[in-house]
Amino acid sequence: MLEKATPLVELQHIKLAFGGIHAVDDVSIDLYPGEVVGIVGHNGAGKSCLIKVLSGAYQRDEGKILIEGKEATINNPRDAKAYGIETIYQTLAVADNVDAAANLFLGRELKTGWGTLDDVAMEAETRKIMGRLNPNFERFKTPVVALSGGQRQSVAIARAIYFNARILIMDEPTAALGPQETQQVGELIRQLKADGIGIFLISHDIHDVFDLSDRVAVMKNGRMVGTARTEDVTKDEVLGMIILGKCPPAAVPGPGAIVDA
Amino acid sequence: MFRGFIARAGIIGILVVSVAVLSVLSPHFLTVNNLTNILLQVAITTIIGVGMTFVILTGGIDLSVGAIVALAIVVMAVVHKALAPMEFGVFQWPIVIGLPMLLALLTGTLTGLVNGVMVARARVPAFIMTLGMMSMARGGAYIVSDNQTISVFPDGLTFLGDGRVGGIPMLIIASLVIVAFAAWVLGRTIFGRYVYALGGNRVALRLSGVNAARVEMSVYAISGLACGIASIALLGRLNVAQPVAGFGYELDAIAAVIIGGTSIFGGEGKVANTLLGALLVGIIRNGLNLLNVSPNVQLLAIGSIIVAAVFLDKLRDSARA
Numbered sequence: 001m002l003e004k005a006t007p008l009v010e011l012q013h014i015k016l017a018f019g020g021i022h023a024v025d026d027v028s029i030d031l032y033p034g035e036v037v038g039i040v041g042h043n044g045a046g047k048s049c050l051i052k053v054l055s056g057a058y059q060r061d062e063g064k065i066l067i068e069g070k071e072a073t074i075n076n077p078r079d080a081k082a083y084g085i086e087t088i089y090q091t092l093a094v095a096d097n098v099d100a101a102a103n104l105f106l107g108r109e110l111k112t113g114w115g116t117l118d119d120v121a122m123e124a125e126t127r128k129i130m131g132r133l134n135p136n137f138e139r140f141k142t143p144v145v146a147l148s149g150g151q152r153q154s155v156a157i158a159r160a161i162y163f164n165a166r167i168l169i170m171d172e173p174t175a176a177l178g179p180q181e182t183q184q185v186g187e188l189i190r191q192l193k194a195d196g197i198g199i200f201l202i203s204h205d206i207h208d209v210f211d212l213s214d215r216v217a218v219m220k221n222g223r224m225v226g227t228a229r230t231e232d233v234t235k236d237e238v239l240g241m242i243i244l245g246k247c248p249p250a251a252v253p254g255p256g257a258i259v260d261a
Numbered sequence: 262m263f264r265g266f267i268a269r270a271g272i273i274g275i276l277v278v279s280v281a282v283l284s285v286l287s288p289h290f291l292t293v294n295n296l297t298n299i300l301l302q303v304a305i306t307t308i309i310g311v312g313m314t315f316v317i318l319t320g321g322i323d324l325s326v327g328a329i330v331a332l333a334i335v336v337m338a339v340v341h342k343a344l345a346p347m348e349f350g351v352f353q354w355p356i357v358i359g360l361p362m363l364l365a366l367l368t369g370t371l372t373g374l375v376n377g378v379m380v381a382r383a384r385v386p387a388f389i390m391t392l393g394m395m396s397m398a399r400g401g402a403y404i405v406s407d408n409q410t411i412s413v414f415p416d417g418l419t420f421l422g423d424g425r426v427g428g429i430p431m432l433i434i435a436s437l438v439i440v441a442f443a444a445w446v447l448g449r450t451i452f453g454r455y456v457y458a459l460g461g462n463r464v465a466l467r468l469s470g471v472n473a474a475r476v477e478m479s480v481y482a483i484s485g486l487a488c489g490i491a492s493i494a495l496l497g498r499l500n501v502a503q504p505v506a507g508f509g510y511e512l513d514a515i516a517a518v519i520i521g522g523t524s525i526f527g528g529e530g531k532v533a534n535t536l537l538g539a540l541l542v543g544i545i546r547n548g549l550n551l552l553n554v555s556p557n558v559q560l561l562a563i564g565s566i567i568v569a570a571v572f573l574d575k576l577r578d579s580a581r582a
Contacts, residue, residue: 055468077469093465093468095461096461096462097457097462097528106471108469109454116450117451117454
């Protein structure tokens with residue numbers, strides 16, 4: 001089924017270097033609608049850098065990005081948003097000093113007929129979407145600094161899906177959360193998947209990745225070790241890919257794989 | 262918002278106490294003349310403080326405001342004196358009065374914009390950039406005026422500083438209008454929202470697709486524009502333009518903003534409270550004058566107040582974290 005469709009996103013031969021360091025070296029990866037692709041690897045393996053190229057936060061040195069088969073120009077976060085690419089960052093990129101509605105609409109504020117901020121409409125929309133995502137959320141008028149990690153994360157997720165994201169990048173979405181909140185985020189990912197949204201899930205936590213992903217892609221030292229359907233590989237095999245760069249038979253090896261180790 | 266309320270209640274309390282104490286200590290304090298005088302001085306601090314509030318809300322600082330006032334005031338005076346003897350027929354007023362005022366506003370705005378570009382684009386720390394600009398603009402003011410004091414201007418040029426509308430000094434009306442307008446911009450417009458967000462989390466703002474550098478540049482230009490307006494007011498009030506004008510104004514403006522409860526770390530504060538902060542600084546200065554406290558001790562006092570206000574702000578921040 002996946003083979004027939006055009007991939008939602010294709011990253012082809014992406015390279016990104018800082019000074020002499022190759023943070024991302026010749027990495028290719030794709031993502032289909034309604035699919036969750038987990039990207040795993042050690043700290044500094046290049047996962048976050050790769051994904052920041054797609055979200056427009058970094059500019060790639062080489063390589064192509066295709067969205068639905070067409071080459072896309074992504075030079076900054078605004079370009080990425082125009083393609084329906086939304087990112088939920090590890091560091092919870094919210095403005096702490098303003099409230100949930102202000103964060104949800106940051107950069108895309110609703111305006112009154114006079115061109116001024118329409119806080120009433122923004123709060124109403126925020127209540128609507130938060131009611132769906134996190135019915136317990138009630139602190140609409142407080143600066144988000146006063147909210148819990150999970151509440152802040154739900155604000156960030158609400159922001160992404162409110163604007164009809166087709167491609168969602170989640171960079172360690174559960175790193176700052178407790179177990180119950182992590183479970184909530186998991187539910188949410190399944191819900192978004194059912195809506196046909198493609199998700200890149202970046203995580204340290206291999207259990208999360210196995211629970212939620214259809215495919216897993218492993219990076220090591222800025223290179224792609226390989227990708228595999230989660231059902232075809234074991235956790236131990238994936239750990240072998242992460243630690244040793246060794247590609248099991250069921251996986252498609254990438255340029256970073258150690259052949260016949 | 263709670264913080265704003267406490268700040269406001271706190272300052273109003275201190276204001277009331279100061280007024281009461283000074284009324285007892287000096288018979289000259291509670292006179293119409295003296296109070297008007299305070300309000301006029303406060304009006305200029307307020308106007309500069311409004312611009313400063315924008316800058317500090319983004320987490321920046323503008324040390325060059327006093328020097329920008331001096332540069333703008335001498336540009337205005339020199340251009341006016343050069344044009345005044347000439348005949349322009351029906352355009353006499355716009356050219357001789359209007360053009361110098363416009364140039365004062367432009368000088369302020371452009372100087373502020375230079376600060377903004379260097380801070381936002383070249384990433385020179387705001388403290389260093391505006392410290393350098395403090396020296397550059399002051400030097401420019403000496404050069405433009407050729408070290409001369411320029412005095413005696415026609416009514417049109419001095420109207421903002423010493424005119425009255427319905428018996429109320431124009432300057433007081435103007436400063437209130439400016440505060441109200443700034444409060445509207447910060448509270449109701451998208452730009453205002455970005456100013457707060459920039460002070461809260463610059464990266465979040467940028468990742469939201471907002472041109473954060475442009476917002477940052479704008480706040481310094483606004484601060485410069487406020488200095489331009491203040492220079493017109495000062496020229497009218499004193500009927501004199503000199504290159505030493507505005508000396509030390511940055512201190513009062515920053516004090517007004519910080520005492521008004523705006524966080525020096527950015528992201529929190531209200532421009533209306535800057536007005537209260539300016540009022541408190543003005544009353545303290547005036548009181549010290551009436552009590553014959555030497556200007557040297559006044560400097561000491563204002564400096565200590567700024568440090569104390571920032572220290573309290575820091576305490577409040579760590580208490581919350």
